[in-house]
Amino acid sequence: MQPTVIAPSILSADFARLGEEVDNVIKAGADWVHFDVMDNHYVPNLTIGPLVCEALRKHGVTAPIDVHLMVEPVDRIVPDFAKAGASLISFHPEASRHVHRTVQLIKSHGCQAGLVLNPGTPVEVLDYVLDELDMVLLMSVNPGFGGQAFIPSTLDKLRRVRERIDASGRAIRLEIDGGVKADNIAEIAAAGADTFVAGSAIFNADDYADVVSRMKAAVAGVRG
Numbered sequence: 001m002q003p004t005v006i007a008p009s010i011l012s013a014d015f016a017r018l019g020e021e022v023d024n025v026i027k028a029g030a031d032w033v034h035f036d037v038m039d040n041h042y043v044p045n046l047t048i049g050p051l052v053c054e055a056l057r058k059h060g061v062t063a064p065i066d067v068h069l070m071v072e073p074v075d076r077i078v079p080d081f082a083k084a085g086a087s088l089i090s091f092h093p094e095a096s097r098h099v100h101r102t103v104q105l106i107k108s109h110g111c112q113a114g115l116v117l118n119p120g121t122p123v124e125v126l127d128y129v130l131d132e133l134d135m136v137l138l139m140s141v142n143p144g145f146g147g148q149a150f151i152p153s154t155l156d157k158l159r160r161v162r163e164r165i166d167a168s169g170r171a172i173r174l175e176i177d178g179g180v181k182a183d184n185i186a187e188i189a190a191a192g193a194d195t196f197v198a199g200s201a202i203f204n205a206d207d208y209a210d211v212v213s214r215m216k217a218a219v220a221g222v223r224g
């Protein structure tokens with residue numbers, strides 16, 4: 001079983017004080033930094049690129065940076081993020097002409113590779129590529145914005161992907177992203193997630209440590 005990871009999405013952080021925000025959330029007990037990259041093409045929003053990732057590393061961030069690329073086409077930007085200090089790079093299959101090749105590209109640059117399934121993307125997209133992955137990321141909202149409500153059918157999808165990961169016998173993380181809160185994280189964990197992205201639930205709170213510890217306690221109640 002993979003250890004539990006809480007990965008705050010900096011999409012909901014105060015971008016004017018990003019380094020401090022990331023320091024504070026890691027001090028609050030978070031494990032990874034979830035870094036949402038949007039291109040106003042694959043998704044209808046525009047965020048941050050490799051320069052900001054590099055700036056966080058220069059600022060002194062040592063936690064794993066979990067880069068979620070909502071960028072099409074995706075391949076050209078992969079080496080830039082690897083160079084900028086990304087630890088994991090995840091991408092959407094719709095944004096890659098050759099999914100298997102993009103996975104190899106990410107790994108050849110020394111990063112872990114994840115594949116992201118939108119709410120409407122069938123789990124069969126994992127066929128023939130699951131064994132190459134370090135992580136599967138299930139979107140529980142449509143990508144593009146923070147602060148949306150968790151789509152309940154994702155729970156069934158989590159169970160289906162969990163079965164596939166367990167059957168593979170490999171150490172593949174199962175990450176969930178969108179609408180994760182302290183009050184729904186237990187059922188999400190029970191459905192099979194081990195890695196939890198939360199943006200608005202953490203950064204919109206006054207006390208980051210309180211939310212992160214309530215999330216960890218709720219997950220521990222299910223996963224041990």
Ligand SMILES: O=C(CO)[C@@H](O)[C@H](O)COP(=O)(O)O
Nearest residue numbers: 143144146147178179199200
């Ligand atoms: O990738 C995305 C949105 O596309 C996410 O990472 C969101 O940023 C999560 O935000 P919350 O739903 O937790 O507010």
Ligand SMILES: [Fe+2]
Nearest residue numbers: 009036068177
């Ligand atoms: Fe994300």
